[in-house]
Amino acid sequence: MLVALRMQHEVDSVRQILGQPRTGCHVISSELWTSVEELCITVTENSIKLNKSVNMAKLLYFLSLCVLLAFTVAVQGARQSQDIRCGACRALVDEMEWAIAQVDPKKMIKTGSFRINPDGSQSTKDVPFARSEGHLLELMERVCEKMKDYGETLDSATNRNVYVRFMAREGTSPDISNVSYDSRVTADLKFACEAIVEQHEDEIIEFFSHETDNVKDKLCSKRTDLCDHALKIPHDEL
16 A cells, blocks of 8 residues: 555656646657656656665656657757758759759740730730749649659768759769668658648749749748758848
C-alpha cells in the first residue's frame, strides 16, 4: 500500500513538473511531450518497484535531461522543415527560369479582347509567350514534378541541408558525389513545392512576368521568408 501511494506521489510530481514547461511551449508538439512524459513516468515507476530511492534532486536532473532532449528534437525537426521549404522554393525558381529560357523569344500570343468593335476591328495585341500569365500558369502546374530531379547534401559552411539538381540538363554535368536522393527527399520537396505554388501564386507570377535579378533571394527570402537564413544579399538591397 505504501509503495503504491509513493509511486502515485512520484508520478504526480513528474506530471506536475513536465506540465509547467509544456503549457508555455508552442515549439514542441503535444505528441512529443506525451512521449517524454510517458518515458519519465515509466522510469520512475520501475525505480520504485525495484525499491530504489528517487529523490527530488535526482528526479529534477532526469527531467531536465528529458526536457532538453525534447527541445533538441523539436528544434532539429523545425530546422529540417525550414531547409526543405527553402530548398523547394529555390529549386522552383531554378526550374521556372530554365523553362522560360527554353522558349523561342519570337513566339507570340494574342492578348486582349476578341470582341468585334463597331469599326470591325479587335482590341488585341501580340505579346511574347514567354513570361505571359498563361505561360507561367502552365509552368506552375508541372514545376513541382521536377523535384524528383533533386537530392540532398550538407552545406559545410552553414551545416544546413541544401537541395541540388542531380539530373543533368543538356550541356551540364553536376557534381553528385555527396548528394543523397531517395523517395523521402523527393516526396518532401514535392509537397513543399506544391504548398508554395498554392500559397504564393501571385508572387510567383509577379516576379516571373518580367526579367528580374536575384529572384531566389527576393521571392524565397524577402517576400515569403521561406529561407531567410539562406539570404545571400541584405534585405535593404533587394
